Amino acid sequence: MRVRLTAESVHNELVRRIEEYSGQDLMACYQCGKCAAGCPVAFAMDMLPSQVIRYAQLGLVETLLESKTIWLCAACQTCYTRCPKGIDLSRIMEALREIVMFERGSHINYDELLPEDLAEWPQQAFISGFRKYAL
Amino acid sequence: MKVSYFPGCTLNTTGKGYDTAVRASAAAVGLDLVELSEWNCCGATFPLIIDNMLELAAPAHILVSARAQGVGGSAPLLTTACTTCYNVLNRTNRFIREHLDERDRINSFIESDYSGEVEVKDILHLLRDDIGFDTVGQKVQMPLKGLKVAAYYGCMVLRPPAEVAYDDPDNPRSLDDLMASLGATPVDYPHKNECCGAYLAVKAPEVTREMAYTILRSAHSAGAEAVVTNCPLCQFNLDRRQREMTQLRAGFVPLPVYYFSQLMGLALGLDASGYGWERHYVDARPLLRTLGLWNG
Numbered sequence: 001m002r003v004r005l006t007a008e009s010v011h012n013e014l015v016r017r018i019e020e021y022s023g024q025d026l027m028a029c030y031q032c033g034k035c036a037a038g039c040p041v042a043f044a045m046d047m048l049p050s051q052v053i054r055y056a057q058l059g060l061v062e063t064l065l066e067s068k069t070i071w072l073c074a075a076c077q078t079c080y081t082r083c084p085k086g087i088d089l090s091r092i093m094e095a096l097r098e099i100v101m102f103e104r105g106s107h108i109n110y111d112e113l114l115p116e117d118l119a120e121w122p123q124q125a126f127i128s129g130f131r132k133y134a135l
Numbered sequence: 136m137k138v139s140y141f142p143g144c145t146l147n148t149t150g151k152g153y154d155t156a157v158r159a160s161a162a163a164v165g166l167d168l169v170e171l172s173e174w175n176c177c178g179a180t181f182p183l184i185i186d187n188m189l190e191l192a193a194p195a196h197i198l199v200s201a202r203a204q205g206v207g208g209s210a211p212l213l214t215t216a217c218t219t220c221y222n223v224l225n226r227t228n229r230f231i232r233e234h235l236d237e238r239d240r241i242n243s244f245i246e247s248d249y250s251g252e253v254e255v256k257d258i259l260h261l262l263r264d265d266i267g268f269d270t271v272g273q274k275v276q277m278p279l280k281g282l283k284v285a286a287y288y289g290c291m292v293l294r295p296p297a298e299v300a301y302d303d304p305d306n307p308r309s310l311d312d313l314m315a316s317l318g319a320t321p322v323d324y325p326h327k328n329e330c331c332g333a334y335l336a337v338k339a340p341e342v343t344r345e346m347a348y349t350i351l352r353s354a355h356s357a358g359a360e361a362v363v364t365n366c367p368l369c370q371f372n373l374d375r376r377q378r379e380m381t382q383l384r385a386g387f388v389p390l391p392v393y394y395f396s397q398l399m400g401l402a403l404g405l406d407a408s409g410y411g412w413e414r415h416y417v418d419a420r421p422l423l424r425t426l427g428l429w430n431g
Contacts, residue, residue: 076330129337
């Protein structure tokens with residue numbers, strides 16, 4: 001993919017919002033890939049965790065907002081625990097989810113939930129799920 | 136020893152058997168759990184957005200209740216057997232201690248003056264350091280002889296290590312050591328601290344099924360005949376989809392997934408009839424019967 005970079009396109013408004021919401025320094029990442037190597041959900045993702053931060057460094061946030069990856073991060077914090085630069089990638093994932101939901105509303109439709117699932121799930125599953133997938 | 140106890144939502148509903156077993160087995164080893172006279176849901180996630188004080192109001196309110204109850208030693212002590220509740224309460228408590236401006240905002244919202252006076256300790260941490268696994272071992276009536284079990288810790292008591300871990304986040308031992316003190320044989324395997332998928336179960340159950348499969352296969356390869364955990368959501372995720380795994384994966388061997396307190400109560404010779412055995416998806420009783428460890 002050919003990408004044209006300028007100072008404004010790299011540090012655009014969406015990048016600044018990610019930094020503000022997450023409190024993380026995106027430029028601290030030097031792409032060692034430990035986050036992607038250790039991520040237990042990477043097998044199901046369309047973008048690796050390390051790619052998420054790389055795209056954000058390059059200002060390509062729109063691609064991230066369309067990715068499945070941001071909804072598959074389970075916030076297990078394995079990446080944060082292993083990151084040699086101390087970046088909490090799960091906070092960046094949460095910032096991306098929030099940006100999407102501010103624009104488009106919740107990522108979960110309560111009407112589609114089956115009563116038998118609600119009866120079966122541990123309370124903490126849907127409380128934490130609703131907190132991650134809804135505003 | 137007396138300590139304030141926060142059951143949380145899951146242990147009050149689908150995890151009721153876990154809760155019953157926790158209370159009984161803690162009492163049997165001299166840990167007196169005094170349920171908070173007033174409590175609410177902790178929110179089940181620690182907010183990861185920097186400026187999200189609203190989600191800290193619920194756990195802060197629980198900490199205020201624990202302070203008011205005042206049970207403990209030099210500081211009011213609060214424990215819980217839900218690892219998610221532990222993670223949220225402990226991180227909130229630290230956050231309030233360390234962030235003075237945000238503390239004021241939270242306090243003005245919940246109309247309190249809380250500044251982090253409570254100490255939050257996971258129940259396994261209390262059993263290890265305040266009661267002692269040796270003491271637990273001395274009270275065992277029926278050693279869990281022959282039970283080869285894989286201890287599964289999940290995420291919430293290990294990560295982020297600087298805020299919540301009381302064990303080695305890469306090679307935790309506390310649950311293994313508790314099982315050994317009960318006479319069981321803990322099996323070492325590499326996935327004991329790998330995430331089960333947590334709340335992804337709500338939106339992507341096929342993903343949590345694959346994550347659980349990886350963990351269960353790893354435990355089985357290492358020689359385990361069962362898994363034991365201290366997290367009600369991990370228990371569900373590991374247990375729930377094993378029937379599908381049997382259909383999808385040739386050679387998959389289902390493993391019962393116990394709560395630590397169920398095994399602890401059995402080993403201590405307590406009446407285990409109310410421990411929620413009927414809620415398991417993979418029947419947790421046949422293995423115990425085979426090993427002569429079932430008293431029901």
